[in-house]
Amino acid sequence: MIATFALALALTGGQVRTIDWPALAPLPYRTPPVITPEMLTFVAKEVVARKCALAIGPGLALSIDVAVLVDAQDNIRTTVPRAIQCPAVEQYAAAMVAGAARGNLLPRTASADQWYRTTVTFVWPK
Numbered sequence: 001m002i003a004t005f006a007l008a009l010a011l012t013g014g015q016v017r018t019i020d021w022p023a024l025a026p027l028p029y030r031t032p033p034v035i036t037p038e039m040l041t042f043v044a045k046e047v048v049a050r051k052c053a054l055a056i057g058p059g060l061a062l063s064i065d066v067a068v069l070v071d072a073q074d075n076i077r078t079t080v081p082r083a084i085q086c087p088a089v090e091q092y093a094a095a096m097v098a099g100a101a102r103g104n105l106l107p108r109t110a111s112a113d114q115w116y117r118t119t120v121t122f123v124w125p126k
Contacts, residue, residue: 076101
């Protein structure tokens with residue numbers, strides 16, 4: 001909640017308003033991250049343990065948008081997940097994106113910090 005508020009402030013120059021997620025540029029990965037079976041297991045366990053009201057299981061998918069602040073040197077400054085009412089999974093997705101993006105971005109022309117978005121999708125096989 002606080003991180004989302006901080007992102008809203010950063011995106012709007014101090015004025016509080018909701019984030020326009022589609023307006024953020026896509027995160028320019030060189031290679032998109034791969035979701036492993038272990039990641040799927042972890043997310044499923046967290047959803048159950050935290051009693052999150054999310055549909056998971058065979059044939060289902062769970063997507064989480066993540067905003068990413070990249071500095072002029074292409075370092076990841078912070079990641080902010082979009083709320084899905086399951087903080088443990090939100091934080092996991094944000095941390096996963098941070099790790100996957102480090103050293104894995106295409107060259108950019110930005111000379112200042114810039115916000116991007118990406119979506120992490122966990123898909124359980126049938």
